[in-house]
Structure formats: C-alpha cells, structure tokens
Amino acid sequence: MKNPAVFFSTLFFCLILILAGCSTNPTTATATAGQPSANAAADPLPSWNDGPAKQAILDFVKTTTDKSNPKFVAPEDRIATFDQDGTTWVEHPIYSQVLFMFDRVGAMAPQHPEWKTKMPFKALLTGDKAAIDKFTLKDIEAIGMATSTGTTTEEFQQIVKDWMATAKHPRYDKPFPQMVYQPMLEVMKYLRDNGYKTYIVTGGGQDFVRAYSQQVYGIPPEQVIGSALETQYTYNKEGQGVLMRPPKLLLNNNFSGKPEDIYLFLGRHPKAAFGNSTGDQQMEEYAQASGGASLMMMVLHDDATREYAYGPAQGLPDSKVGTFTQALYDEAKAKGWTVISMKKDWKQIFSWEK
Amino acid sequence: MKNPAVFFSTLFFCLILILAGCSTNPTTATATAGQPSANAAADPLPSWNDGPAKQAILDFVKTTTDKSNPKFVAPEDRIATFDQDGTTWVEHPIYSQVLFMFDRVGAMAPQHPEWKTKMPFKALLTGDKAAIDKFTLKDIEAIGMATSTGTTTEEFQQIVKDWMATAKHPRYDKPFPQMVYQPMLEVMKYLRDNGYKTYIVTGGGQDFVRAYSQQVYGIPPEQVIGSALETQYTYNKEGQGVLMRPPKLLLNNNFSGKPEDIYLFLGRHPKAAFGNSTGDQQMEEYAQASGGASLMMMVLHDDATREYAYGPAQGLPDSKVGTFTQALYDEAKAKGWTVISMKKDWKQIFSWEK
Numbered sequence: 139m140k141n142p143a144v145f146f147s148t149l150f151f152c153l154i155l156i157l158a159g160c161s162t163n164p165t166t167a168t169a170t171a172g173q174p175s176a177n178a179a180a181d182p183l184p185s186w187n188d189g190p191a192k193q194a195i196l197d198f199v200k201t202t203t204d205k206s207n208p209k210f211v212a213p214e215d216r217i218a219t220f221d222q223d224g225t226t227w228v229e230h231p232i233y234s235q236v237l238f239m240f241d242r243v244g245a246m247a248p249q250h251p252e253w254k255t256k257m258p259f260k261a262l263l264t265g266d267k268a269a270i271d272k273f274t275l276k277d278i279e280a281i282g283m284a285t286s287t288g289t290t291t292e293e294f295q296q297i298v299k300d301w302m303a304t305a306k307h308p309r310y311d312k313p314f315p316q317m318v319y320q321p322m323l324e325v326m327k328y329l330r331d332n333g334y335k336t337y338i339v340t341g342g343g344q345d346f347v348r349a350y351s352q353q354v355y356g357i358p359p360e361q362v363i364g365s366a367l368e369t370q371y372t373y374n375k376e377g378q379g380v381l382m383r384p385p386k387l388l389l390n391n392n393f394s395g396k397p398e399d400i401y402l403f404l405g406r407h408p409k410a411a412f413g414n415s416t417g418d419q420q421m422e423e424y425a426q427a428s429g430g431a432s433l434m435m436m437v438l439h440d441d442a443t444r445e446y447a448y449g450p451a452q453g454l455p456d457s458k459v460g461t462f463t464q465a466l467y468d469e470a471k472a473k474g475w476t477v478i479s480m481k482k483d484w485k486q487i488f489s490w491e492k
Numbered sequence: 493m494k495n496p497a498v499f500f501s502t503l504f505f506c507l508i509l510i511l512a513g514c515s516t517n518p519t520t521a522t523a524t525a526g527q528p529s530a531n532a533a534a535d536p537l538p539s540w541n542d543g544p545a546k547q548a549i550l551d552f553v554k555t556t557t558d559k560s561n562p563k564f565v566a567p568e569d570r571i572a573t574f575d576q577d578g579t580t581w582v583e584h585p586i587y588s589q590v591l592f593m594f595d596r597v598g599a600m601a602p603q604h605p606e607w608k609t610k611m612p613f614k615a616l617l618t619g620d621k622a623a624i625d626k627f628t629l630k631d632i633e634a635i636g637m638a639t640s641t642g643t644t645t646e647e648f649q650q651i652v653k654d655w656m657a658t659a660k661h662p663r664y665d666k667p668f669p670q671m672v673y674q675p676m677l678e679v680m681k682y683l684r685d686n687g688y689k690t691y692i693v694t695g696g697g698q699d700f701v702r703a704y705s706q707q708v709y710g711i712p713p714e715q716v717i718g719s720a721l722e723t724q725y726t727y728n729k730e731g732q733g734v735l736m737r738p739p740k741l742l743l744n745n746n747f748s749g750k751p752e753d754i755y756l757f758l759g760r761h762p763k764a765a766f767g768n769s770t771g772d773q774q775m776e777e778y779a780q781a782s783g784g785a786s787l788m789m790m791v792l793h794d795d796a797t798r799e800y801a802y803g804p805a806q807g808l809p810d811s812k813v814g815t816f817t818q819a820l821y822d823e824a825k826a827k828g829w830t831v832i833s834m835k836k837d838w839k840q841i842f843s844w845e846k
Contacts, residue, residue, distance in 0.1 A: 214712060
C-alpha cells in the first residue's frame with residue numbers, strides 16, 4: 139500500500155485508543171524471579187532464564203557456526219532481522235514514533251497559529267478526546283505529514299535526535315533508549331559475536347529509527363530497514379545537493395512489505411527473524427523459507443507487572459499495538475517457531491532493573 | 493520516473509544504435525606504456541600511472557584516515573560509491589545487461605513460438621535492423637518485461653549467473669567478469685583496506701549486478717544499489733514464502749535517483765564517488781556535499797586503442813552509453829573533481845593485459 143495514510147494511521151491508531159480511554163488491561167501475574175545461572179560468567183544470554191527459548195537461540199548459533207554440521211551457514215549468509223516495536227523495545231501504551239509526532243504538533247504550534255482553530259491539530263493541542271476519537275484517515279495523514287515531512291533529511295535526523303534525548307516514556311519515566319529489552323540486546327550481541335549481521339526491520343519510520351539505532355542497538359543506519367518516504371534531490375542556497383522529504387510514501391515496511399524490503403536491501407533471506415505481531419508474520423515465514431537452519435522467534439507480551447500483557451493469542455483484548463492473534467500463535471506452533479514468554483523466559487527485561 | 497519503459501529504453505538505446513549500424517568512432521591514439529614504479533611492492537595502486545588522479549586517491553585516503561588531520565573521517569562514515577557501467581567495467585559497445593536481455597529473447601524463443609511472428613521479438617530473432625531502428629518505447633518495454641520479470645527472485649538470480657558464466661564480450665571475446673577495470677579493483681581494495689565500505693551504485697538492474705558482485709568486485713549483494721523492480725510476496729506450492737518479480741519499477745537509480753537511493757539504503761552521504769556520465773552527476777555532487785574531505789572522480793573514455801573513446805567532453809560523438817557532456821566536464825573542473833584519463837592515468841586497464 140502506497141498510501142501514506144495507511145502508514146500514519148497505523149501509528150496513530152493507538153494514540154486514538156489511548157486518548158479515547160482504552161486501557162491496557164494489566165493482570166496480576168507475578169514476574170518470574172531471576173536466579174543467576176551457575177556459569178553466569180560464560181553465559182552469553184544472562185538475562186534469559188533457562189528454557190526452550192534460550193535453548194533455541196543457543197542451539198541455532200551452535201548449529202550454524204559448526205563447519206562439520208550439515209546446517210552450517212556460511213558467514214556471508216548470517217543475517218538476523220529484528221522487528222523493533224514490541225520486539226526489541228516497549229511499544230505500549232503507544233509507539234514512540236506516535237509520541238514523537240504528538241510532541242511535534244506541540245513543538246511546531248508556535249509556527250502554526252492556524253492550528254489553534256484548525257482540526258485535527260486543534261484537537262491534539264487542546265486534548266479534545268471526543269474529537270480525536272472521530273479522527274478520519276485524512277486527519278491522521280495530515281498530522282503525520284505536517285510533523286514529519288517538508289524538511290531536509292539532515293534536519294529531520296536532528297529533530298529526532300533532540301527528541302530522543304529528552305522525551306520520556308509515560309509509565310517508566312525514563313528516556314526511550316532505556317525502553318530497550320536487555321535480553322534482546324544480548325541476543326544481538328551474541329549473534330554478532332558469531333558472525334551474524336543484525337538488522338532492524340521495522341514498520342516504523344526508517345529515518346526515525348536510524349537516528350538512534352547505533353546508540354540504542356549498536357546497529358548502524360544502513361542496517362535499519364523501515365517504512366520510508368520518497369526523497370527528492372534538490373539544491374540548497376549554497377548550491378549543494380540536499381534531499382528533501384516530500385509527503386509521499388515509498389516503502390510500507392509491514393506484513394508482506396517486510397520480506398519484500400529485506401530482499402530489496404539485502405538480496406536474500408534472513409536466517410533468523412524476531413517479531414511479535416501479525417506485521418512480522420511474513421518476515422518469519424521468509425526466514426524459514428531460506429532453507430537449512432533458521433530461527434523464528436515471536437515475543438509474547440504476557441508480563442503485565444514488569445511490562446504489559448495484551449493480545450488475542452493469550453485471550454486478552456487486542457490493543458492494536460503489535461497484534462499477536464490466535465491464528466499467528468497457531469502458525470508459530472505448527473511451524474516450529476519459538477514463542478518467547480516475557481514472563482517466563484526473561485529474567486530481566488530492562489538493564490536498569492534492580 | 494517510475495515508468496519501466498524509461499529504465500529499459502536507456503538500456504536498449506545502444507542496442508538500437510548498434511544494430512542500426514552506429515560505430516564507436518575509434519581514434520588512433522596510442523596507449524601510454526606502463527613502467528613499473530620504483531616502489532611497486534608497496535604501491536597500493538600499481539596499475540595507475542603517477543599523476544593527479546592517482547595522487548588524489550592517495551591524498552584522500554591519507555587525509556581521511558589520519559586522526560590528527562582536521563579532515564579525518566570516522567570509520568563509520570567511510571563510504572565509497574562506484575557507478576558500474578563505464579566506471580568499473582566496459583560499457584561499450586553496449587551495456588552487458590542489454591546483451592543479457594538480447595540473449596534472453598533467443599533463449600526464451602522456444603517457449604514463445606508466437607515471437608516468430610510478433611514484433612518486436614521477431615525483429616530481434618531475425619536481426620531485422622530496419623525494424624529495430626523503428627522500435628518504440630513500448631516495444632523496448634515489452635522486451636525488457638518479457639525477459640526480466642515474471643520469475644521468482646531466486647530463479648532470476650540463477651538465470652543471470654548462468655549467463656555470466658558463458659556470455660562473452662563481442663570485442664574482447666572474454667567473459668564479462670574479465671571486463672572489469674583493474675585500476676578500479678585496486679582502488680576498491682585500497683579503500684577497503686583503509687576502512688571504507690565500497691558500494692556499487694548502478695543505473696543497471698540491482699538484481700542483475702548482485703548476481704556477480706561478490707565474484708567480480710568482492711562486494712556483497714547488500715552493497716549493490718541499483719534500479720529495482722518491486723517484488724511481490726506470495727507462496728509457492730509447498731506453502732513457502734517466495735518473492736515474484738512483477739513488471740513494475742520501484743527505483744530508477746540514475747541521475748537524482750542515485751543520491752536518493754544512496755540515502756534510502758545508507759542514511760548518509762558517501763565520502764568518495766566514482767562515475768563517468770551525467771547519470772552520476774548528482775551522486776558526485778552529493779558526495780561533495782558531505783562536508784569535510786571528499787573525493788569525486790570521473791572516468792573519461794579516451795583510449796580507443798585499449799578500450800574505447802567517446803563523448804562530447806572530448807569532442808567525440810555521444811554514443812548514448814555513458815554520456816560525458818562538456819557541461820559535466822566543466823562542472824567537474826570548476827568543483828575540483830578529478831577526471832581520470834584512461835589513456836594517461838591507467839598503466840593497465842585489464843588484469844589479463846600482457
């Protein structure tokens with residue numbers, strides 16, 4: 139789908155739900171207490187509890203890096219892809235990029251006095267929940283386009299960096315870089331230490347994630363594949379070539395868009411793929427279709443105490459942020475994908491946890 | 493321009509000229525005899541004659557890798573981009589990809605008996621130069637689409653690999669991998685040895701070049717950016733996810749498309765850019781706009797004895813393959829880009845030269 143409205147509407151869907159009063163249905167589940175493992179010093183995944191998920195990762199790396207194993211993977215084919223929101227960091231109660239856009243409306247309002255009386259901006263600036271609840275796709279597109287286009291690429295990068303340095307998560311009251319899941323950072327490092335190239339493959343904006351990917355994940359910008367606007371080459375007043383960001387979507391990196399864009403960027407399948415929602419389904423399938431060894435993992439948000447619990451796969455309401463349907467859960471089980479229980483498999487979720 | 497006809501028409505332009513009787517206007521210039529340099533053992537660019545072009549490369553690497561130099565470039569920003577046709581390998585008398593398509597019409601003809609009587613295929617199969625001379629854009633699009641779409645991505649890769657293993661250049665009678673310029677292989681290696689990531693940024697088909705980039709350039713598929721078709725995710729009869737190649741252009745990687753796609757893939761400017769035609773102009777400008785040190789180099793085809801001589805920049809006819817206009821030459825001189833004279837700067841062009 140090449141309609142920018144689709145891109146922004148997904149991002150804004152939860153904003154609408156949140157502002158309309160949707161809650162995240164926390165349960166009273168208790169976090170699994172973490173016990174240091176006997177060989178912690180040598181453990182590449184210390185934030186993981188022993189169990190099938192941790193074992194699947196260890197087995198995959200052992201198998202694919204052992205030259206004597208028939209499922210050995212040549213170094214040049216060692217590619218691992220990670221969805222971001224809900225897979226490598228918190229996506230609740232709302233995508234970070236939606237909060238960014240929301241904050242941008244406020245930050246840009248002084249230069250847009252007309253927004254005070256112009257919908258949909260007026261609704262956001264005044265916190266008019268009833269009006270926000272009635273947002274149309276066109277409204278949502280207008281907000282996304284007004285806040286995330288029309289600058290040079292360099293200007294946009296700086297705007298995102300500035301926001302990332304100051305904005306805080308509404309529940310944890312910490313900067314977003316601290317919303318990353320420590321177990322996933324360990325997996326990324328473990329894979330890289332074994333010759334894998336790690337990629338973020340996100341439905342979110344490619345330029346948005348690239349502004350902090352090195353800092354947060356140790357992943358350089360060229361290893362971030364995301365939804366992307368077209369750019370337009372032109373000249374600044376000094377006559378230098380610059381790229382503008384017009385309001386036109388080039389890549390919608392969700393669902394089938396994920397394998398399509400992985401192929402566009404890399405020319406081949408990933409061998410390992412990490413996701414958490416229907417938007418990642420085709421990426422997981424594409425990893426499995428690579429032939430030989432492959433590792434497909436799906437994060438289940440079942441820890442309302444330390445993080446959040448949501449999704450039809452466990453009989454909870456669908457929050458529309460990272461939908462893990464029952465059908466997807468069934469496919470995962472039928473095809474031998476590994477479902478990661480945040481509650482059971484993760485000893486520690488955040489690096490700053492005591 | 494998103495019209496596939498534009499993409500294929502560029503590729504086919506020379507085919508038409510060739511088959512219509514256009515020759516390449518060779519001159520009687522004598523190749524500069526190569527003398528081994530005194531310190532050949534330590535010379536990273538042994539196929540280059542001493543001169544401003546070789547010196548520009550050596551100076552650039554020395555400057556950007558010296559931490560005490562104000563123009564030092566951090567390792568993560570060391571990106572060098574190379575156009576392919578006419579820059580890293582021979583583009584005359586016709587682009588290799590056009591020869592590929594031409595051969596594909598012949599190879600696919602048994603499965604397309606209707607082509608015997610159907611234009612434009614009939615003209616190609618019978619060598620009807622008069623008819624080929626009258627090809628319309630629609631004809632050209634039909635040939636490109638018939639020969640390079642409709643397969644899975646894996647099938648297409650194999651078709652290109654098979655062709656590359658057998659097809660030969662019409663003048664040199666050698667496989668195309670031997671049409672690569674030895675001096676450019678040396679520059680690529682020299683840059684890589686100094687922490688630069690090397691990329692092919694080609695107006696040609698991304699999938700086409702990726703099929704041999706590792707073999708020919710030591711460059712992995714993910715470091716090839718080219719004109720690209722959309723792909724379409726679907727399932728094969730075993731239920732596995734596969735990508736099809738429908739006849740729809742996604743990226744036209746020429747002119748402004750080069751900086752736009754470099755940004756899409758890498759999120760930043762190159763520091764060094766190598767080209768040879770107006771299709772590379774904006775890529776060179778974009779490298780120069782990176783700030784700090786940058787290296788812009790343009791290959792001038794002025795050696796009709798060892799290779800070819802063509803283009804308005806030296807008062808020769810424009811062959812429509814890699815147009816080096818006088819205006820581009822003037823821009824290069826005015827902006828401090830380095831023009832590489834194949835005749836003067838390259839001691840040896842091909843690895844197999846005696």
